[in-house]
Amino acid sequence: MAGGVGHTAVVTDRALSPHTVAVAAGRDPSAQAMLNPPIALGSNFRLTAETDHLPNYSRNDGTVTWQAFEEALGLLEGGQAIAFSSGMAAVTAVLEQLPTGAVVVVPTTSYVGVRQQLAEREQRGRVTVRPVDATDTDAVVAALEGASLLWLESPSNPTIDLTDLPAVLAASRVLGVPSVVDSTFATPVLQHPLAMGADVVLHSVTKFIGGHSDLLMGALVAEGEWYERLLATRGLYGAVPGALEVYLALRGLRTLPLRVERASNNAQELAKRLYHHPAVRRVRYPGLRTDPWHRRAQAQMIGFGPMLSFDLADGDAADRACARVRLVVHATSLGGVETTMERRNKYPSEAHVDAGLIRMSVGIEDVDDLWDDLQAALEP
Numbered sequence: 592m593a594g595g596v597g598h599t600a601v602v603t604d605r606a607l608s609p610h611t612v613a614v615a616a617g618r619d620p621s622a623q624a625m626l627n628p629p630i631a632l633g634s635n636f637r638l639t640a641e642t643d644h645l646p647n648y649s650r651n652d653g654t655v656t657w658q659a660f661e662e663a664l665g666l667l668e669g670g671q672a673i674a675f676s677s678g679m680a681a682v683t684a685v686l687e688q689l690p691t692g693a694v695v696v697v698p699t700t701s702y703v704g705v706r707q708q709l710a711e712r713e714q715r716g717r718v719t720v721r722p723v724d725a726t727d728t729d730a731v732v733a734a735l736e737g738a739s740l741l742w743l744e745s746p747s748n749p750t751i752d753l754t755d756l757p758a759v760l761a762a763s764r765v766l767g768v769p770s771v772v773d774s775t776f777a778t779p780v781l782q783h784p785l786a787m788g789a790d791v792v793l794h795s796v797t798k799f800i801g802g803h804s805d806l807l808m809g810a811l812v813a814e815g816e817w818y819e820r821l822l823a824t825r826g827l828y829g830a831v832p833g834a835l836e837v838y839l840a841l842r843g844l845r846t847l848p849l850r851v852e853r854a855s856n857n858a859q860e861l862a863k864r865l866y867h868h869p870a871v872r873r874v875r876y877p878g879l880r881t882d883p884w885h886r887r888a889q890a891q892m893i894g895f896g897p898m899l900s901f902d903l904a905d906g907d908a909a910d911r912a913c914a915r916v917r918l919v920v921h922a923t924s925l926g927g928v929e930t931t932m933e934r935r936n937k938y939p940s941e942a943h944v945d946a947g948l949i950r951m952s953v954g955i956e957d958v959d960d961l962w963d964d965l966q967a968a969l970e971p
């Protein structure tokens with residue numbers, strides 16, 4: 592937690608349910624305090640004889656609004672959280688830790704922005720990218736030789752593949768290769784990579800944590816030296832979040848476990864119905880017993896989550912379905928209360944994804960209403 596603005600944790604017991612932590616954490620326990628932190632707009636703090644340097648300047652030392660959000664997210668994830676202006680700003684803060692020439696092991700399918708930023712850094716001679724099929728544990732472990740960083744994303748965007756996190760993170764520990772897990776699709780409710788041996792967890796707060804498609808933010812969660820370095824990097828490089836965004840993100844986080852539970856139940860049901868639909872070639876959802884990553888998910892996740900993908904015959908069929916949905920929103924991004932879907936291969940940067948693959952971020956609507964809409968959109 593940044594700064595010393597007088598904020599105290601209400602909840603320190605991680606054995607509490609995430610439903611409870613999400614509601615109770617990050618509140619000022621002092622007498623007469625407002626239940627919610629103010630939207631603190633401010634750059635600098637008055638100095639006194641007792642506190643002659645901290646807090647001093649909010650870019651470095653944080654605000655009560657940031658602190659409340661960071662405390663709640665840190666407790667949910669099991670580390671210390673740092674809020675950033677976007678998920679990509681959080682990505683940048685991690686990659687800025689690397690020395691010139693560093694080898695970065697990165698999954699062949701993962702969030703497009705991460706792959707693009709790494710490609711650009713490689714073009715400028717700053718890093719060497721070593722792509723690997725992150726579902727293949729032996730391949731990942733072999734790729735760690737001489738690497739400076741292991742980048743993971745599980746479940747992955749947009750193919751919903753899972754890495755064997757306990758196995759791969761244990762290997763990276765033994766070999767002394769630091770690791771980052773982009774846990775955006777799992778949220779802090781369904782997976783705890785720090786407890787499995789990761790050094791840093793990354794979230795695009797824009798997605799499920801914010802939860803209402805109304806803000807851009809990112810976060811890193813770490814401990815000890817990694818936390819200190821990343822916090823210093825946020826201050827020095829300046830990718831700090833806005834006060835309103837952090838306030839909204841905390842408001843979103845209060846219902847995160849509830850939304851994830853509801854949306855995951857919807858996703859499980861939709862995955863099952865899509866699996867039996869004649870127009871659907873393949874459903875990618877770890878909650879299905881037929882999914883290649885079902886056992887992995889059972890071993891390392893607390894639930895199967897709200898993200899699924901499904902494949903139609905080809906790009907045209909997928910475009911047609913996206914154009915026809917009326918309740919489901921045809922839109923990019925994910926993690927809102929509303930169900931969205933999109934054909935990913937239409938982007939040149941996603942050319943490696945199957946042409947008919949539709950990524951769906953399942954929301955909290957009634958599942959039968961969603962299914963009626965989907966069924967109509969999938970008519971021949």
Ligand SMILES: *Cc1c(COP(=O)(O)O)cnc(C)c1O
Nearest residue numbers: 677678679702748775795797808
């Ligand atoms: C969206 C996303 C990001 C980037 O986050 P922004 O908030 O859009 O900058 C990173 N990783 C994953 C998995 C994402 O879905």
